[in-house]
């Protein structure tokens with residue numbers, strides 16, 4: 103276990119990397135030896151001041167500071183600085199890692215000297231020319247790759263962007279106003295000229311051009327170079343010379359010479375200059391805010407877009423880059439306060455970890471070509487396999503319309519049973535077979551739905567308003583069935599033999615045979631199961647409301663029956679029955695059902711109705727709760743939107759922080775509180791809805807059970823009352839436990855014989871076993 107943990111840590115250590123920070127001290131004749139000391143390993147710098155010597159500016163409680171960095175460059179040559187600071191970053195850029203090197207410090211501390219160096223003296227050239235040199239040297243060492251180098255030079259001054267290479271001829275869109283654009287490929291400055299450089303000398307002349315422009319601009323446009331940030335970028339793209347390698351790498355090295363970091367208070371400047379000074383401070387403080395956010399791994403949002411500098415460097419700060427910071431400081435005692443703040447900045451930078459990774463891309467054109475080659479090869483391979491396996495010519499190309507039509511017909515034949523098997527040929531064909539199954543299934547669904555629509559009006563199950571309205575009108579119960587009577591389960595039992603199916607029309611004989619042998623289910627127009635099948639097949643979200651006259655039959659007491667007796671089902675049946683030779687015409691089932699409900703079925707009917715009322719009530723509640731949830735959700739959304747607006751506004755205004763806490767205004771705070779409250783309400787209502795849904799499901803089950811029971815009992819009662827001769831009924835009733843519907847024919851005939859023998863049967867008052875055991879029909883628990 104322990105070892106496993108260690109292994110993980112090692113992996114992490116190799117992928118995560120700290121920002122490297124160095125301090126470079128500008129040589130001076132008045133080095134403050136008593137105040138600045140360096141650690142023996144040259145990786146720490148200690149500052150000591152005499153108490154109260156600089157009151158007001160430096161915390162008078164603290165007189166000693168110690169900063170641990172990656173290296174202290176004191177009296178270091180440009181050569182040494184480059185090797186320590188930049189060499190590794192540039193080398194890794196050629197392997198696809200982005201790199202950023204930044205110089206930070208007060209004006210005059212040596213940032214430009216470190217970054218660019220003096221152009222007059224080759225020996226004193228800075229990181230920029232040396233980096234270009236190294237890049238071209240390394241390209242020469244890699245003949246296996248075709249590597250292109252391009253450069254750009256951007257200056258940001260008072261939040262305005264300047265292209266320091268705009269004076270050079272450029273093929274790109276150099277006229278467009280510059281803006282920082284975020285694309286899936288990363289951040290880039292639109293309108294900034296990027297120049298291809300094939301040789302070291304070209305690169306140098308570009309650099310000199312940029313430097314000259316920088317100096318000229320500082321005079322002609324009154325741009326003080328100490329108040330601007332300069333970003334020199336080297337873009338590298340390396341393609342393998344071997345065409346089979348479709349991968350290529352890209353990287354960029356950002357070399358940043360930041361504006362002077364001195365504070366406004368100290369410069370004591372006024373007017374325009376003061377304004378500029380505040381600007382510089384602001385963008386550097388935004389840089390610092392971004393760095394703090396990057397250093398805090400709990401922070402999800404890093405405010406990159408607050409100023410042009412951080413926005414332009416968005417993908418070069420932290421992230422997947424190799425990052426190096428050089429803090430340029432004075433060694434003089436007089437500059438100690440600025441020196442301290444530069445060192446603090448550097449040590450904050452050290453807290454950031456980055457995860458350098460290679461920027462690997464794929465050359466689409468090469469990839470397609472390689473895949474085409476691979477495809478041809480694999481087809482040849484398949485052909486060999488087919489011929490070895492003695493398989494006739496099988497094609498592996500995409501199917502045409504005729505082939506697809508053939509598969510469709512195969513599947514249809516398979517479905518109707520005229521084809522036993524579908525031969526497997528290849529993967530494409532198997533996929534097409536499944537596809538055609540799906541096509542046919544959806545066609546059938548459509549057909550079923552269309553035919554149902556011709557017959558019925560469909561109501562959406564979730565449309566409680568319509569259902570309630572229809573309910574009020576007495577057309578359907580909550581499930582959309584005409585209550586307990588005309589739905590598939592209800593009426594089916596009675597209606598079918600008399601009217602629905604011509605083949606079975608009024609055939610009393612058939613009905614009789616059914617009583618004596620067959621299952622009652624068969625009589626139905628729609629058995630519960632089949633009704634359900636239709637429902638789930640085509641109208642899973644809708645329900646059926648009969649639009650024919652059956653729908654008029656309502657859950658009314660029996661004396662109201664006349665009103666609905668216009669229904670053909672009811673009026674037809676006696677006519678049909680008159681054809682039969684059987685003595686005694688049984689009454690039509692609908693009116694018999696009414697009678698039953700008032701008689702033996704009264705108790706179960708009462709329970710049935712009661713359960714339905716509860717179910718209705720719960721559904722209504724559920725619908726109301728759902729509506730409430732919807733409106734809360736809407737309110738949550740609008741509050742969120744308002745909060746976003748507030749947040750964007752705050753970010754645009756610049757964020758204020760106090761001891762690491764974000765300061766927000768009251769309006770935003772109230773919105774947050776409101777959102778919290780709404781979320782709480784939402785959760786509460788949601789829980790209620792879930793409980794209600796569970797209850798509804800339970801109630802539904804009870805209602806179904808009751809209805810089934812009501813119908814079964816009715817059927818038995820009907821047969822018992824009207825279809826079997828009185829004399830036969832008596833012994834059956836006496837037996838008590840025998841269910842008529844299940845009585846075998848032999849038993850019945852023997853009973854008839856018994857009647858013939860005029861055996862006097864006991865007329866004792868019986869307790870019918872057909873009474874619904876109320877126990878199993880208990881009403882819903884509240």
Ligand code: ADP
Nearest residue numbers: 128129208209210211212213214215216328430
């Ligand atoms: P910054 O860019 O930070 O404002 P500069 O790089 O322009 O500062 O430096 C100011 C002056 O100090 C320049 O004349 C520069 O040549 C000189 N200077 C800075 N650092 C060094 C150094 N390490 N060695 C020699 N001269 C330096």
Ligand code: MG
Nearest residue numbers: 213214327328
């Ligand atoms: Mg400078």
